[in-house]
Amino acid sequence: MMTKPILDKEAVENLLPQKFPFVMVDKMFSFDETSLVAGLKIKSENIFLENGVFLEAGLIEHMAQSVALHTGYVFFLKQEKAPIGYIGSIKQINIKKLPNINDEIQSSITIIQEFAGITLVDIVTTLNNEEIANGQMKTVLAK
Template sequence: MKDVILPILDRDFVENLIPQKFPFVMVDKLIDFRENEIVVGLTVPENNIFVKNSIFQESGLIEHMAQSVALYTGYQFYLKQQPAPVGYIGSIKSIEINQLPNLNEAIETTVTVLQEFMGVTLVDISSKLNGIEIAKGQMKTVLAN
């Protein structure tokens, strides 16, 4: 296991932990990691493909949530010194979005793993702005074979 000091604020390092690449990267920091939980961040940049009229759109927020799950898996593999696997959203049980972030606002998302079995991960996800929950949901992700 590698020694890493959290938080990891290096965008390039974080991007290497997930299969997505620019311009489709929706995470830029790994704030905290422990068994069955990760806290991920994104400061919404001007060049983000999901920003319209200075507002981060619903589709971008949902993709950020999914990539937060991918970062959990990718970081687990990094600690085992293995490359990050490709995965897919298997299902979205529910997503509630109460507010959309503006340009340059910092989203903080907590992913809590409810169940992990044979490459399928079921999670609860909560995204916050300034400590206030703006979105929550439940997703199932599947690793590619």
Template sequence: MTMADSNPLGDKDFVETLIPQKKPFVMVDTLYFYSENELVAGFTIHNDAVFLKDNSFVESGIIEHMAQSVALHTGYQFYLRNEQAPTGYIGSINKLQIKGLPKLHDEIRTTVSIIQEFGGVTLVDIVSKLNNVEIANGQMKTVLAK
């Protein structure tokens, strides 16, 4: 059993309080694991998903899910300190590979691994999986608003 298979730390309603995005633009709904350097988030694709086309969750949806997983890490970090999380922005996306598209009712699980964090700028590795098979990966740099 891996850390991401355990009971979730947070459900959809709780997760939505930790990220700046609001319905219908929420692309994370479960927090499975959190540590200072890593997070595992989930998203189950429902028929009202913004990026659902012909029963497939398209590339831009996967990228947004990845970005919101990073935002969830920051939001939970601030939640644990009883502080309001600042808004963050994507600074850059590098080495992005999308190898497969999930379908309606599939759950994507994404692991965010912090590579470096300094002065409000965070560099992360991101891997998204469907049924334990990698469907996307890349690096993202995010910047917190001052």
């Protein structure tokens, strides 16, 4: 089941447990049971900007929130409140390039395995169709 994109920042924010200024996704381009593509336009007020460069911590947080957005949307479709989740572990993150202010990044997540509130995902982040980061992450839902 493909879903139409959600390009409204507030609508996306409502699907996440994080709130401003800690929200690192502002668009959902696509969603299905095992994948999602999320986006973020890096604005001047972003807390992970330093000298116009979006830091590694921001990139990793964007990747994690892309996973959280998938979970949040699943609960939204069931008309339930999304639980808070945490990064359980980061297997490997390769960062090839850091984006700058006003860049728009996209992360594609693919769920590899999901069991008992623990989700293992593969993540690829791009900027202008160029891969700038990738990795694997486990997220855990709070009970």
